[in-house]
Amino acid sequence: MNRLVVVGVQWGDEGKGKMTDYLAQNSDVVVRYQGGNNAGHTIAFDGQKYALQSIPSGIFNPKIKNVMANGMVINPQAALQELEKLNSMGIRDYKLFVSDRAAVIMPYHIALDGAYEASKGDNMIGTTKKGIGPAYTDKYARIGIRIGDLLDREYFAQRLKDALVVKNMELKMLGLQTMEFEPLFEEYLAYGQQLKPCICDTSILLYNEVKKDSKILFEGAQGVMLCIEHGTYPFVTSSSPSTISVPLGTGIPPKYIDHSLGICKAYNTRVGAGAFPTELDGDLAHYIRERGHEYGTVTGRPRRVGFLDTVALRHSCRISGIDSLAIMLFDVLSGIKELKICTHYELDGEIIDYIPSTLSAYSRCKPIFVTMLTWEQDITNIRKFDDLPEEAKLYLYKIEQLAETKISHISVGPDRLQTIER
Numbered sequence: 001m002n003r004l005v006v007v008g009v010q011w012g013d014e015g016k017g018k019m020t021d022y023l024a025q026n027s028d029v030v031v032r033y034q035g036g037n038n039a040g041h042t043i044a045f046d047g048q049k050y051a052l053q054s055i056p057s058g059i060f061n062p063k064i065k066n067v068m069a070n071g072m073v074i075n076p077q078a079a080l081q082e083l084e085k086l087n088s089m090g091i092r093d094y095k096l097f098v099s100d101r102a103a104v105i106m107p108y109h110i111a112l113d114g115a116y117e118a119s120k121g122d123n124m125i126g127t128t129k130k131g132i133g134p135a136y137t138d139k140y141a142r143i144g145i146r147i148g149d150l151l152d153r154e155y156f157a158q159r160l161k162d163a164l165v166v167k168n169m170e171l172k173m174l175g176l177q178t179m180e181f182e183p184l185f186e187e188y189l190a191y192g193q194q195l196k197p198c199i200c201d202t203s204i205l206l207y208n209e210v211k212k213d214s215k216i217l218f219e220g221a222q223g224v225m226l227c228i229e230h231g232t233y234p235f236v237t238s239s240s241p242s243t244i245s246v247p248l249g250t251g252i253p254p255k256y257i258d259h260s261l262g263i264c265k266a267y268n269t270r271v272g273a274g275a276f277p278t279e280l281d282g283d284l285a286h287y288i289r290e291r292g293h294e295y296g297t298v299t300g301r302p303r304r305v306g307f308l309d310t311v312a313l314r315h316s317c318r319i320s321g322i323d324s325l326a327i328m329l330f331d332v333l334s335g336i337k338e339l340k341i342c343t344h345y346e347l348d349g350e351i352i353d354y355i356p357s358t359l360s361a362y363s364r365c366k367p368i369f370v371t372m373l374t375w376e377q378d379i380t381n382i383r384k385f386d387d388l389p390e391e392a393k394l395y396l397y398k399i400e401q402l403a404e405t406k407i408s409h410i411s412v413g414p415d416r417l418q419t420i421e422r
Protein backbone atom coordinates (compact mmCIF):
# COMPACT_ATOMS: atom_id res chain seq x y z
CA MET A 1 0.00 0.00 0.00
CA ASN A 2 2.99 2.35 -0.15
CA ARG A 3 1.91 3.94 -3.43
CA LEU A 4 -1.70 4.89 -3.13
CA VAL A 5 -3.85 6.75 -5.65
CA VAL A 6 -6.87 8.70 -4.45
CA VAL A 7 -9.29 9.19 -7.28
CA GLY A 8 -12.80 10.65 -7.54
CA VAL A 9 -15.19 8.12 -9.09
CA GLN A 10 -18.06 10.49 -9.88
CA TRP A 11 -18.18 13.97 -11.44
CA GLY A 12 -15.77 15.56 -8.94
CA ASP A 13 -16.39 17.10 -5.51
CA GLU A 14 -16.53 13.68 -3.86
CA GLY A 15 -14.55 14.79 -0.81
CA LYS A 16 -11.09 13.85 -2.07
CA GLY A 17 -9.53 16.72 -0.09
CA LYS A 18 -10.68 15.28 3.22
CA MET A 19 -9.55 11.72 2.41
CA THR A 20 -6.24 12.88 0.98
CA ASP A 21 -5.61 14.95 4.07
CA TYR A 22 -6.63 12.01 6.29
CA LEU A 23 -4.29 9.63 4.46
CA ALA A 24 -1.56 12.23 4.06
CA GLN A 25 -0.86 11.98 7.78
CA ASN A 26 0.92 8.69 7.03
CA SER A 27 2.51 9.77 3.75
CA ASP A 28 6.00 10.94 2.92
CA VAL A 29 4.97 12.49 -0.39
CA VAL A 30 1.70 13.87 -1.80
CA VAL A 31 1.48 14.36 -5.57
CA ARG A 32 -0.98 16.19 -7.82
CA TYR A 33 -0.72 14.59 -11.27
CA GLN A 34 -3.37 16.31 -13.45
CA GLY A 35 -5.66 19.31 -13.64
CA GLY A 36 -4.89 22.68 -12.14
CA ASN A 37 -6.65 25.30 -10.04
CA ASN A 38 -10.02 24.11 -11.32
CA ALA A 39 -9.95 21.75 -8.33
CA GLY A 40 -11.30 22.76 -4.95
CA HIS A 41 -10.15 20.53 -2.14
CA THR A 42 -11.64 21.50 1.19
CA ILE A 43 -9.79 20.35 4.27
CA ALA A 44 -10.97 20.87 7.84
CA PHE A 45 -8.98 20.35 11.03
CA ASP A 46 -8.48 22.05 14.39
CA GLY A 47 -11.68 24.02 13.77
CA GLN A 48 -10.28 25.70 10.63
CA LYS A 49 -11.29 25.17 7.01
CA TYR A 50 -8.80 25.42 4.16
CA ALA A 51 -9.63 25.39 0.45
CA LEU A 52 -6.82 24.23 -1.82
CA GLN A 53 -6.93 24.63 -5.57
CA SER A 54 -3.62 23.65 -7.10
CA ILE A 55 -1.41 23.02 -4.06
CA PRO A 56 -1.28 19.35 -2.91
CA SER A 57 -3.12 18.46 0.30
CA GLY A 58 0.03 17.46 2.20
CA ILE A 59 1.03 21.13 2.50
CA PHE A 60 -0.12 21.33 6.15
CA ASN A 61 2.44 18.84 7.34
CA PRO A 62 6.05 20.15 7.29
CA LYS A 63 7.44 16.62 6.93
CA ILE A 64 5.56 15.84 3.71
CA LYS A 65 7.05 16.52 0.28
CA ASN A 66 4.34 18.04 -1.92
CA VAL A 67 4.73 17.61 -5.66
CA MET A 68 2.97 19.42 -8.48
CA ALA A 69 3.86 16.99 -11.24
CA ASN A 70 4.27 17.32 -15.01
CA GLY A 71 0.68 16.35 -15.82
CA MET A 72 -0.67 19.50 -14.19
CA VAL A 73 -1.50 22.84 -15.75
CA ILE A 74 -0.26 25.51 -13.36
CA ASN A 75 -1.28 29.14 -13.08
CA PRO A 76 1.82 30.50 -11.32
CA GLN A 77 0.10 33.67 -10.19
CA ALA A 78 -2.78 31.71 -8.64
CA ALA A 79 -0.43 29.16 -7.06
CA LEU A 80 1.63 31.95 -5.47
CA GLN A 81 -1.56 33.59 -4.19
CA GLU A 82 -2.66 30.27 -2.70
CA LEU A 83 0.67 30.00 -0.90
CA GLU A 84 0.32 33.58 0.36
CA LYS A 85 -3.14 32.80 1.71
CA LEU A 86 -1.82 29.71 3.49
CA ASN A 87 0.99 31.85 4.83
CA SER A 88 -1.53 34.34 6.26
CA MET A 89 -3.29 31.42 7.98
CA GLY A 90 -0.05 30.35 9.63
CA ILE A 91 0.99 27.59 7.17
CA ARG A 92 4.59 28.64 6.51
CA ASP A 93 6.66 25.55 7.02
CA TYR A 94 6.22 23.23 4.04
CA LYS A 95 8.03 21.35 1.28
CA LEU A 96 6.84 22.06 -2.25
CA PHE A 97 8.26 20.84 -5.57
CA VAL A 98 6.98 21.98 -8.95
CA SER A 99 7.70 20.07 -12.14
CA ASP A 100 9.78 21.91 -14.72
CA ARG A 101 7.64 20.11 -17.33
CA ALA A 102 4.20 21.17 -16.06
CA ALA A 103 2.24 23.40 -18.45
CA VAL A 104 1.77 27.07 -17.58
CA ILE A 105 -1.71 28.59 -17.68
CA MET A 106 -1.27 32.00 -19.33
CA PRO A 107 -3.76 34.93 -19.25
CA TYR A 108 -4.72 34.23 -22.87
CA HIS A 109 -5.86 30.74 -21.83
CA ILE A 110 -8.24 32.24 -19.31
CA ALA A 111 -9.57 34.76 -21.84
CA LEU A 112 -10.06 32.01 -24.42
CA ASP A 113 -11.77 29.68 -21.92
CA GLY A 114 -14.44 32.35 -21.36
CA ALA A 115 -14.76 33.12 -25.09
CA TYR A 116 -15.11 29.46 -26.12
CA GLU A 117 -17.81 29.02 -23.50
CA ALA A 118 -19.67 32.13 -24.64
CA SER A 119 -19.51 30.96 -28.25
CA LYS A 120 -21.25 27.69 -27.34
CA GLY A 121 -24.42 29.42 -26.16
CA ASP A 122 -26.82 26.88 -24.65
CA ASN A 123 -24.27 24.11 -25.12
CA MET A 124 -21.67 25.69 -22.86
CA ILE A 125 -19.78 23.19 -20.70
CA GLY A 126 -19.85 25.32 -17.57
CA THR A 127 -16.08 25.29 -17.12
CA THR A 128 -14.43 26.88 -14.11
CA LYS A 129 -13.02 29.51 -16.54
CA LYS A 130 -9.53 28.98 -15.16
CA GLY A 131 -8.04 28.38 -18.61
CA ILE A 132 -7.65 24.63 -18.11
CA GLY A 133 -8.89 23.45 -21.55
CA PRO A 134 -6.96 26.06 -23.58
CA ALA A 135 -3.75 25.37 -21.61
CA TYR A 136 -3.97 21.61 -22.32
CA THR A 137 -4.84 22.40 -25.96
CA ASP A 138 -1.61 24.37 -26.35
CA LYS A 139 0.38 21.64 -24.65
CA TYR A 140 -0.81 19.12 -27.21
CA ALA A 141 -0.47 21.63 -30.06
CA ARG A 142 3.15 21.99 -28.84
CA ILE A 143 2.93 25.73 -28.42
CA GLY A 144 2.59 25.58 -24.65
CA ILE A 145 4.90 27.24 -22.14
CA ARG A 146 6.29 24.96 -19.44
CA ILE A 147 7.26 25.92 -15.90
CA GLY A 148 10.96 25.27 -16.59
CA ASP A 149 10.85 27.67 -19.56
CA LEU A 150 10.22 30.57 -17.15
CA LEU A 151 13.75 30.14 -15.78
CA ASP A 152 15.48 30.65 -19.12
CA ARG A 153 15.08 34.27 -20.28
CA GLU A 154 15.99 33.79 -23.93
CA TYR A 155 14.25 30.50 -24.42
CA PHE A 156 11.08 31.73 -22.72
CA ALA A 157 11.10 34.88 -24.88
CA GLN A 158 11.15 32.77 -28.02
CA ARG A 159 8.46 30.37 -26.79
CA LEU A 160 6.19 33.21 -25.77
CA LYS A 161 6.73 35.12 -29.03
CA ASP A 162 5.87 31.99 -31.03
CA ALA A 163 2.78 31.29 -28.93
CA LEU A 164 1.55 34.87 -29.14
CA VAL A 165 1.51 34.79 -32.95
CA VAL A 166 -1.17 32.09 -32.83
CA LYS A 167 -2.89 33.20 -29.64
CA ASN A 168 -3.30 36.81 -30.73
CA MET A 169 -4.86 35.64 -34.00
CA GLU A 170 -7.33 33.58 -31.99
CA LEU A 171 -8.08 36.39 -29.55
CA LYS A 172 -8.65 38.81 -32.42
CA MET A 173 -10.94 36.36 -34.21
CA LEU A 174 -13.06 36.04 -31.09
CA GLY A 175 -13.26 39.82 -30.67
CA LEU A 176 -10.98 39.88 -27.63
CA GLN A 177 -8.11 42.18 -26.68
CA THR A 178 -4.78 40.91 -28.05
CA MET A 179 -1.86 40.59 -25.62
CA GLU A 180 1.48 42.37 -25.74
CA PHE A 181 4.69 40.45 -25.40
CA GLU A 182 6.69 42.69 -23.03
CA PRO A 183 4.45 42.98 -19.93
CA LEU A 184 3.48 39.30 -20.14
CA PHE A 185 7.10 38.27 -20.51
CA GLU A 186 8.30 40.30 -17.51
CA GLU A 187 5.41 39.20 -15.30
CA TYR A 188 5.86 35.48 -15.96
CA LEU A 189 9.62 35.71 -15.74
CA ALA A 190 9.13 37.13 -12.25
CA TYR A 191 6.79 34.27 -11.29
CA GLY A 192 9.47 31.87 -12.48
CA GLN A 193 11.98 33.51 -10.16
CA GLN A 194 9.56 33.33 -7.23
CA LEU A 195 8.93 29.63 -7.84
CA LYS A 196 12.56 28.84 -8.70
CA PRO A 197 13.46 27.21 -5.35
CA CYS A 198 10.63 24.71 -5.87
CA ILE A 199 11.19 23.92 -9.57
CA CYS A 200 12.86 20.63 -10.49
CA ASP A 201 12.47 17.43 -12.49
CA THR A 202 9.88 15.88 -10.21
CA SER A 203 10.01 12.50 -11.98
CA ILE A 204 13.56 12.05 -10.64
CA LEU A 205 12.49 13.11 -7.16
CA LEU A 206 9.59 10.65 -7.26
CA TYR A 207 11.71 7.83 -8.62
CA ASN A 208 14.16 8.30 -5.75
CA GLU A 209 11.25 8.20 -3.30
CA VAL A 210 10.02 4.96 -4.90
CA LYS A 211 13.51 3.48 -4.51
CA LYS A 212 13.44 4.40 -0.80
CA ASP A 213 10.00 2.74 -0.58
CA SER A 214 8.49 5.99 0.69
CA LYS A 215 4.76 6.28 1.17
CA ILE A 216 3.46 8.23 -1.81
CA LEU A 217 -0.07 9.50 -2.17
CA PHE A 218 -1.22 10.50 -5.66
CA GLU A 219 -4.01 13.00 -5.30
CA GLY A 220 -6.53 13.05 -8.14
CA ALA A 221 -8.60 16.13 -8.88
CA GLN A 222 -12.10 16.15 -10.44
CA GLY A 223 -13.52 12.64 -11.06
CA VAL A 224 -13.40 9.79 -13.56
CA MET A 225 -16.75 10.81 -15.10
CA LEU A 226 -15.04 14.09 -16.07
CA CYS A 227 -12.11 12.26 -17.69
CA ILE A 228 -11.23 13.53 -21.18
CA GLU A 229 -10.92 9.92 -22.41
CA HIS A 230 -13.51 7.95 -20.44
CA GLY A 231 -15.89 10.58 -19.09
CA THR A 232 -19.15 12.02 -20.40
CA TYR A 233 -17.52 13.81 -23.35
CA PRO A 234 -17.76 16.68 -24.26
CA PHE A 235 -18.96 17.72 -20.78
CA VAL A 236 -15.67 16.83 -19.19
CA THR A 237 -12.47 18.48 -18.06
CA SER A 238 -9.38 18.44 -20.30
CA SER A 239 -7.26 15.94 -18.36
CA SER A 240 -7.71 12.40 -17.09
CA PRO A 241 -8.37 12.27 -13.34
CA SER A 242 -8.18 8.48 -13.44
CA THR A 243 -5.52 6.22 -11.91
CA ILE A 244 -4.39 5.37 -15.42
CA SER A 245 -3.06 8.88 -15.92
CA VAL A 246 -0.76 8.74 -12.88
CA PRO A 247 2.18 7.21 -14.77
CA LEU A 248 2.00 9.74 -17.59
CA GLY A 249 1.37 12.68 -15.27
CA THR A 250 4.26 11.88 -12.93
CA GLY A 251 6.83 9.74 -14.74
CA ILE A 252 6.26 6.86 -12.30
CA PRO A 253 5.58 3.61 -14.20
CA PRO A 254 2.33 1.67 -13.55
CA LYS A 255 4.16 -1.22 -11.87
CA TYR A 256 4.88 0.99 -8.84
CA ILE A 257 1.23 1.72 -8.07
CA ASP A 258 -0.10 -0.47 -5.26
CA HIS A 259 -3.67 0.60 -4.52
CA SER A 260 -6.40 2.81 -5.98
CA LEU A 261 -8.84 4.25 -3.50
CA GLY A 262 -12.05 5.46 -5.14
CA ILE A 263 -13.67 8.44 -3.44
CA CYS A 264 -17.42 8.28 -3.80
CA LYS A 265 -20.16 10.41 -2.31
CA ALA A 266 -23.09 8.50 -0.81
CA TYR A 267 -25.19 10.24 -3.49
CA ASN A 268 -24.24 12.03 -6.72
CA THR A 269 -23.51 15.65 -7.56
CA ARG A 270 -22.43 17.46 -10.67
CA VAL A 271 -21.43 21.07 -11.39
CA GLY A 272 -21.58 22.48 -14.86
CA ALA A 273 -23.75 21.16 -17.64
CA GLY A 274 -24.12 17.65 -19.08
CA ALA A 275 -26.47 14.70 -18.71
CA PHE A 276 -27.09 13.47 -15.18
CA PRO A 277 -29.57 10.55 -15.23
CA THR A 278 -30.26 10.38 -11.47
CA GLU A 279 -30.63 14.15 -10.99
CA LEU A 280 -33.22 15.27 -8.43
CA ASP A 281 -35.09 18.52 -8.04
CA GLY A 282 -37.55 19.95 -5.54
CA ASP A 283 -37.45 19.40 -1.78
CA LEU A 284 -35.28 16.29 -1.82
CA ALA A 285 -32.58 18.01 -3.89
CA HIS A 286 -32.77 21.01 -1.58
CA TYR A 287 -32.46 18.78 1.52
CA ILE A 288 -29.32 17.08 0.21
CA ARG A 289 -27.78 20.30 -1.15
CA GLU A 290 -28.18 22.16 2.13
CA ARG A 291 -27.10 19.29 4.41
CA GLY A 292 -24.13 18.48 2.18
CA HIS A 293 -23.18 22.16 1.60
CA GLU A 294 -23.25 21.38 -2.09
CA TYR A 295 -21.89 24.63 -3.47
CA GLY A 296 -18.73 24.80 -5.60
CA THR A 297 -15.46 25.51 -3.74
CA VAL A 298 -13.98 27.27 -6.76
CA THR A 299 -17.00 28.96 -8.33
CA GLY A 300 -19.61 28.95 -5.52
CA ARG A 301 -22.18 27.49 -7.95
CA PRO A 302 -24.95 25.35 -6.41
CA ARG A 303 -24.23 21.74 -7.34
CA ARG A 304 -26.82 19.59 -9.07
CA VAL A 305 -27.68 16.62 -6.83
CA GLY A 306 -29.08 13.16 -7.47
CA PHE A 307 -29.37 9.63 -6.12
CA LEU A 308 -26.28 7.41 -6.26
CA ASP A 309 -25.62 6.16 -9.78
CA THR A 310 -23.88 2.77 -9.76
CA VAL A 311 -23.74 2.45 -13.55
CA ALA A 312 -21.36 5.41 -13.49
CA LEU A 313 -19.67 4.01 -10.39
CA ARG A 314 -19.00 0.60 -11.98
CA HIS A 315 -17.67 2.36 -15.08
CA SER A 316 -15.26 4.44 -12.97
CA CYS A 317 -14.16 1.50 -10.82
CA ARG A 318 -13.42 -0.54 -13.94
CA ILE A 319 -11.55 2.24 -15.77
CA SER A 320 -9.55 3.19 -12.71
CA GLY A 321 -8.95 -0.30 -11.30
CA ILE A 322 -10.39 0.76 -7.97
CA ASP A 323 -9.30 -1.55 -5.14
CA SER A 324 -11.54 -0.10 -2.44
CA LEU A 325 -14.01 2.72 -1.95
CA ALA A 326 -14.33 5.53 0.58
CA ILE A 327 -17.97 6.57 0.96
CA MET A 328 -18.14 10.27 1.71
CA LEU A 329 -20.82 12.55 3.22
CA PHE A 330 -22.68 9.49 4.46
CA ASP A 331 -24.13 11.52 7.36
CA VAL A 332 -25.99 13.73 4.85
CA LEU A 333 -28.45 10.87 4.20
CA SER A 334 -29.66 10.65 7.83
CA GLY A 335 -33.26 11.76 8.06
CA ILE A 336 -33.85 11.59 4.32
CA LYS A 337 -37.44 10.56 3.52
CA GLU A 338 -36.79 8.75 0.25
CA LEU A 339 -33.63 6.88 -0.68
CA LYS A 340 -32.83 5.11 -3.94
CA ILE A 341 -29.83 3.72 -5.78
CA CYS A 342 -29.62 3.56 -9.57
CA THR A 343 -28.62 0.07 -10.71
CA HIS A 344 -29.03 0.31 -14.52
CA TYR A 345 -30.27 2.64 -17.22
CA GLU A 346 -33.03 2.24 -19.70
CA LEU A 347 -32.07 3.46 -23.17
CA ASP A 348 -34.70 3.47 -25.90
CA GLY A 349 -36.58 0.60 -24.25
CA GLU A 350 -33.48 -1.50 -23.53
CA ILE A 351 -31.87 -2.07 -20.13
CA ILE A 352 -28.20 -1.21 -20.29
CA ASP A 353 -25.20 -1.37 -17.98
CA TYR A 354 -22.74 0.98 -19.65
CA ILE A 355 -22.18 4.67 -20.37
CA PRO A 356 -23.10 5.43 -24.00
CA SER A 357 -20.39 7.27 -25.90
CA THR A 358 -22.58 10.06 -27.27
CA LEU A 359 -24.15 12.77 -25.26
CA SER A 360 -27.35 12.39 -27.25
CA ALA A 361 -27.76 8.74 -26.15
CA TYR A 362 -26.64 9.50 -22.60
CA SER A 363 -29.25 12.25 -22.35
CA ARG A 364 -31.94 9.68 -23.20
CA CYS A 365 -30.87 7.27 -20.44
CA LYS A 366 -33.44 6.86 -17.69
CA PRO A 367 -32.38 5.53 -14.29
CA ILE A 368 -33.66 2.21 -12.95
CA PHE A 369 -33.73 2.37 -9.15
CA VAL A 370 -33.87 0.09 -6.13
CA THR A 371 -35.50 1.68 -3.10
CA MET A 372 -33.52 1.56 0.12
CA LEU A 373 -34.56 1.74 3.78
CA THR A 374 -33.92 5.08 5.47
CA TRP A 375 -32.66 5.98 8.94
CA GLU A 376 -33.25 8.96 11.20
CA GLN A 377 -30.29 8.71 13.53
CA ASP A 378 -27.48 11.29 13.45
CA ILE A 379 -24.33 9.28 12.67
CA THR A 380 -21.74 12.06 12.84
CA ASN A 381 -20.30 10.79 16.14
CA ILE A 382 -20.10 7.12 15.15
CA ARG A 383 -16.55 5.80 14.71
CA LYS A 384 -17.17 2.04 14.32
CA PHE A 385 -18.92 0.34 11.44
CA ASP A 386 -20.85 -1.95 13.80
CA ASP A 387 -22.41 1.05 15.56
CA LEU A 388 -24.11 2.32 12.39
CA PRO A 389 -27.89 1.86 12.13
CA GLU A 390 -28.81 -1.40 10.35
CA GLU A 391 -30.46 0.50 7.46
CA ALA A 392 -27.26 2.49 6.93
CA LYS A 393 -25.22 -0.73 6.85
CA LEU A 394 -27.64 -2.21 4.29
CA TYR A 395 -27.10 0.86 2.11
CA LEU A 396 -23.33 0.34 2.23
CA TYR A 397 -23.60 -3.40 1.55
CA LYS A 398 -25.75 -2.60 -1.49
CA ILE A 399 -23.09 -0.21 -2.83
CA GLU A 400 -20.43 -2.89 -2.39
CA GLN A 401 -22.57 -5.42 -4.23
CA LEU A 402 -23.43 -3.06 -7.11
CA ALA A 403 -19.96 -1.55 -7.43
CA GLU A 404 -18.34 -4.97 -7.07
CA THR A 405 -15.83 -3.22 -4.82
CA LYS A 406 -15.22 -3.27 -1.05
CA ILE A 407 -15.73 -0.18 1.08
CA SER A 408 -12.67 0.59 3.19
CA HIS A 409 -13.60 4.01 4.63
CA ILE A 410 -16.82 5.83 5.52
CA SER A 411 -16.86 9.55 6.21
CA VAL A 412 -19.52 10.84 8.60
CA GLY A 413 -18.48 14.50 8.83
CA PRO A 414 -15.93 17.00 7.53
CA ASP A 415 -13.35 16.59 10.29
CA ARG A 416 -10.41 14.20 9.99
CA LEU A 417 -11.69 12.35 13.05
CA GLN A 418 -15.13 11.74 11.57
CA THR A 419 -13.92 8.75 9.59
CA ILE A 420 -14.80 5.08 10.03
CA GLU A 421 -12.14 2.62 8.90
CA ARG A 422 -13.10 -0.93 8.07
Ligand code: IMP
Nearest residue numbers: 012013038039126127128236237271272
Ligand atom coordinates in the same frame (compact mmCIF):
# COMPACT_ATOMS: atom_id res chain seq x y z
P1 IMP B 1 -12.76 22.88 -16.59
O1 IMP B 1 -12.02 21.80 -15.89
O2 IMP B 1 -12.69 24.21 -15.88
O3 IMP B 1 -12.42 22.98 -18.05
O4 IMP B 1 -14.33 22.49 -16.55
C1 IMP B 1 -14.85 21.39 -17.29
C2 IMP B 1 -15.94 20.68 -16.49
O5 IMP B 1 -15.36 20.06 -15.36
C3 IMP B 1 -17.04 21.61 -15.95
O6 IMP B 1 -18.27 20.92 -15.94
C4 IMP B 1 -16.59 21.87 -14.53
O7 IMP B 1 -17.68 22.22 -13.68
C5 IMP B 1 -16.01 20.51 -14.18
N1 IMP B 1 -14.99 20.59 -13.11
C6 IMP B 1 -13.74 21.04 -13.22
N2 IMP B 1 -13.10 20.94 -12.04
C7 IMP B 1 -13.97 20.40 -11.19
C8 IMP B 1 -13.88 20.02 -9.81
O8 IMP B 1 -12.85 20.13 -9.14
N3 IMP B 1 -15.01 19.49 -9.29
C9 IMP B 1 -16.15 19.30 -10.01
N4 IMP B 1 -16.25 19.63 -11.28
C10 IMP B 1 -15.19 20.18 -11.88
